[in-house]
Amino acid sequence: MKHAGPEALDALEPLLEQVRRLPGLKEKTRGVFYLKSKACLHFHEDQSGLWADLRSPGEADFTRLPADGTMDKATILARLKAAYSR
Numbered sequence: 001m002k003h004a005g006p007e008a009l010d011a012l013e014p015l016l017e018q019v020r021r022l023p024g025l026k027e028k029t030r031g032v033f034y035l036k037s038k039a040c041l042h043f044h045e046d047q048s049g050l051w052a053d054l055r056s057p058g059e060a061d062f063t064r065l066p067a068d069g070t071m072d073k074a075t076i077l078a079r080l081k082a083a084y085s086r
Contacts, residue, residue: 004043015073056083
């Protein structure tokens with residue numbers, strides 16, 4: 001599964017704009033977010049759709065979440081807020 005390319009990130013731009021507003025998260029490259037020196041969110045694409053890899057603080061591994069639909073994006077944002085807005 002490859003990292004999301006420019007067209008996929010264009011489709012995710014409304015979500016990316018909301019993530020950029022969260023305190024503490026830095027976008028090192030488009031669609032790749034870090035908290036301090038640790039990656040916490042990035043996106044992938046394949047024939048099955050768009051996917052977000054989200055790592056919560058203190059976790060070693062990423063959790064893969066679907067990122068195609070409106071509800072998918074709302075879930076990603078809610079999980080980010082819960083994990084990183086403390």
